[in-house]
Amino acid sequence: MTATPIVSPENVVLGQEPGRSVRGAASLRRRMARRDKESGLDRGIVSATEWRTPRVRFPLATVQLILLILLVICGLLPILWLMKSAFTPTQDTLTQPLAIFPHGATLSNITAAFGINIKIQSYFLNTIWVAAGAWVVQIVVATTGGYALSILRPKYGKIVSGLVIATLFLPAIVLLIPLYLTILHPLVIGSSLLNTFWAVWLPSGASAFNVVLVMRFFDSLPREIFEAAETDGAGPFRLFWSIVLPMSKPVIGVVTVFAIINTWKDFLWPNLVLPGGTDPSSIQPLSVRLPAIQGTTEFGPFLASLAIATLIPIIMFLVFQRTFLNGGGFGGAVKG
Amino acid sequence: MTTSTEPLASRQGAPRTTPRRRVRGTPLTWVRRGGLANLLFLLPLLGIFGVFSWGPIVESVIISLQHTNFVVTTWSDPIWSNFEFVFRDPTFWLAVRNTGYFALLALIFGYPVPIVLAVIMSEVKRFKGLFSVLAYLPVVVLPVVSVLLWKNVFYDAGATGVFNIILSWFHIPAQPWIQSTATAMPSLVLEATWAAAGGTIIIYLAALTNVPPELYDAAEVDGAGIWQKLWHVTLPQLRGIMLVTFILQIIGTSQVFLEPYLFTQGGPVQSTTTIMLLIFQYAFQSSDGGSNLGVATALSLMLAAFLAVFSAVYFRVTRSWSQN
Numbered sequence: 001m002t003a004t005p006i007v008s009p010e011n012v013v014l015g016q017e018p019g020r021s022v023r024g025a026a027s028l029r030r031r032m033a034r035r036d037k038e039s040g041l042d043r044g045i046v047s048a049t050e051w052r053t054p055r056v057r058f059p060l061a062t063v064q065l066i067l068l069i070l071l072v073i074c075g076l077l078p079i080l081w082l083m084k085s086a087f088t089p090t091q092d093t094l095t096q097p098l099a100i101f102p103h104g105a106t107l108s109n110i111t112a113a114f115g116i117n118i119k120i121q122s123y124f125l126n127t128i129w130v131a132a133g134a135w136v137v138q139i140v141v142a143t144t145g146g147y148a149l150s151i152l153r154p155k156y157g158k159i160v161s162g163l164v165i166a167t168l169f170l171p172a173i174v175l176l177i178p179l180y181l182t183i184l185h186p187l188v189i190g191s192s193l194l195n196t197f198w199a200v201w202l203p204s205g206a207s208a209f210n211v212v213l214v215m216r217f218f219d220s221l222p223r224e225i226f227e228a229a230e231t232d233g234a235g236p237f238r239l240f241w242s243i244v245l246p247m248s249k250p251v252i253g254v255v256t257v258f259a260i261i262n263t264w265k266d267f268l269w270p271n272l273v274l275p276g277g278t279d280p281s282s283i284q285p286l287s288v289r290l291p292a293i294q295g296t297t298e299f300g301p302f303l304a305s306l307a308i309a310t311l312i313p314i315i316m317f318l319v320f321q322r323t324f325l326n327g328g329g330f331g332g333a334v335k336g
Numbered sequence: 337m338t339t340s341t342e343p344l345a346s347r348q349g350a351p352r353t354t355p356r357r358r359v360r361g362t363p364l365t366w367v368r369r370g371g372l373a374n375l376l377f378l379l380p381l382l383g384i385f386g387v388f389s390w391g392p393i394v395e396s397v398i399i400s401l402q403h404t405n406f407v408v409t410t411w412s413d414p415i416w417s418n419f420e421f422v423f424r425d426p427t428f429w430l431a432v433r434n435t436g437y438f439a440l441l442a443l444i445f446g447y448p449v450p451i452v453l454a455v456i457m458s459e460v461k462r463f464k465g466l467f468s469v470l471a472y473l474p475v476v477v478l479p480v481v482s483v484l485l486w487k488n489v490f491y492d493a494g495a496t497g498v499f500n501i502i503l504s505w506f507h508i509p510a511q512p513w514i515q516s517t518a519t520a521m522p523s524l525v526l527e528a529t530w531a532a533a534g535g536t537i538i539i540y541l542a543a544l545t546n547v548p549p550e551l552y553d554a555a556e557v558d559g560a561g562i563w564q565k566l567w568h569v570t571l572p573q574l575r576g577i578m579l580v581t582f583i584l585q586i587i588g589t590s591q592v593f594l595e596p597y598l599f600t601q602g603g604p605v606q607s608t609t610t611i612m613l614l615i616f617q618y619a620f621q622s623s624d625g626g627s628n629l630g631v632a633t634a635l636s637l638m639l640a641a642f643l644a645v646f647s648a649v650y651f652r653v654t655r656s657w658s659q660n
Binding site for chain 2: 044081082095144154171174177180236286302306309313
């Protein structure tokens with residue numbers, strides 16, 4: 001979390017000019033890519049002439065083939081194994097993990113994962129709730145705050161944005177314990193937020209990264225538009241709702257992707273503030289619940305649960321490939 | 337795009353396009369001039385950051401100087417005694433060593449791999465997308481799921497553990513993986529590298545497409561071969577991003593928590609207890625039954641201070657490298 005912005009803001013706004021629709025930008029990018037290909041502008045280290053000489057082509061193609069095989073083994077096979085084990089009886093997985101259905105396939109693991117003891121569907125629902133609420137909080141804080149700081153610009157705005165940017169460089173762990181105490185004894189409300197979704201939702205809004213991202217985007221919008229709207233009699237609220245928000249779809253999209261990926265992956269914080277109580281499956285998201293059930297669940301259904309929890313992000317990834325590979329990669333890179 | 341990459345500071349310093357009259361007035365004129373609206377729009381940010389970011393930052397300094405469990409709070413005597421406790425705790429020095437070992441192994445295994453893979457992948461002519469999708473797949477898997485899968489299936493120390501079966505094909509004896517002090521930490525690093533490499537590969541791939549093609553053309557005119565182009569054009573062009581991923585990796589690995597917590601709980605015999613895990617144990621799993629929030633906060637402040645100093649020195653030292 002700490003140092004993400006060092007790489008991100010320039011890359012994240014995907015080279016789109018503000019105000020241009022996402023679809024327009026995508027088709028423009030495709031057209032430019034095609035043009036580059038035709039004129040050989042997208043060349044790498046090896047030139048077209050070198051690629052035609054067998055002395056270069058043969059070893060290079062071999063290296064690439066080996067890499068492809070390695071990537072299939074490391075990237076694809078573990079996931080395929082997990083999918084296979086979801087349909088394999090527990091005993092077969094334990095005794096012959098690398099055999100493919102030695103005694104036939106079964107659906108019982110899958111039905112058990114959705115059954116009374118595991119209830120994976122409710123973990124999913126909790127994850128969706130956690131992500132949805134965190135998304136709303138992050139969008140509200142980032143857009144209203146960004147609007148005030150970079151478009152309305154009150155006199156004290158520089159101090160506020162300075163304070164926000166200062167928190168960018170602070171490792172999240174400094175906050176772990178005081179934040180936990182804040183959740184335990186919140187101001188004003190009085191009662192503990194422990195075991196409520198608010199404990200995840202509210203702190204997620206304090207993301208300096210989001211605010212900086214939105215501010216940079218708003219700074220790049222042409223100010224003439226706002227002046228014209230002011231001349232036409234639009235107040236600050238009208239300006240925000242009818243002009244700035246509709247124009248900021250691209251940056252809202254980026255914040256959304258980051259918000260969902262981060263809440264989906266997070267373990268330490270939800271594990272701390274959603275300990276569960278009497279019925280943990282009604283509040284804990286997947287990332288917290290799956291480690292919790294590993295000791296008490298039969299192996300086959302447990303692996304089926306892991307497989308189900310893997311299938312959905314993989315489908316999302318394959319559908320939204322371009323978004324992930326263009327911008328989403330930064331979340332993973334920071335974890336190290 | 338030119339405007340959006342403009343640094344924040346210069347944009348803010350730019351003169352206001354609509355200068356407002358600076359007349360001191362009553363609260364009513366303040367409201368009329370939009371002061372109230374400004375404040376209303378800032379309210380969510382001020383509230384959330386105040387309660388969940390700025391407040392806790394100040395609080396963490398206070399807590400580190402106090403003796404706290406969840407019920408009674410007193411000032412420490414002497415005031416630095418939490419920090420002293422950390423320095424006197426042999427587990428702390430062990431955790432420093434373990435975290436350093438994890439970071440070092442992750443650097444040796446994990447740092448060069450994405451660079452090499454990305455350079456090879458960027459030269460692929462057909463099915464380039466397939467390569468990056470395959471490389472990115474492990475990143476998509478929920479981190480918790482990866483750890484649980486590796487722990488229960490691949491790192492199974494018995495003869496039917498997946499890795500041990502594969503080793504037996506090559507007549508290599510079965511390994512204890514996460515169950516022995518010698519192999520536990522390398523096993524954690526192996527999984528962490530597998531889980532994170534894809535994200536870094538994508539960053540390098542993006543950087544490689546940004547290398548100006550004219551540089552390669554020019555190098556060819558000067559008679560450079562493939563290796564010379566790689567050494568004199570590609571790698572220098574990647575230097576900036578390599579410096580950034582290096583410090584990001586150090587910051588990330590020195591805060592490693594998920595792997596030691598879920599794989600080993602710091603064991604066997606504390607061989608994988610990292611600083612983050614120790615902070616967590618001080619705060620929530622103290623051996624004497626109580627929790628020692630003050631000591632835990634003191635340690636997290638120390639880690640944060642170390643990372644801040646390290647990053648500052650790093651950027652100062654490397655500033656000249658990335659420019660030429």
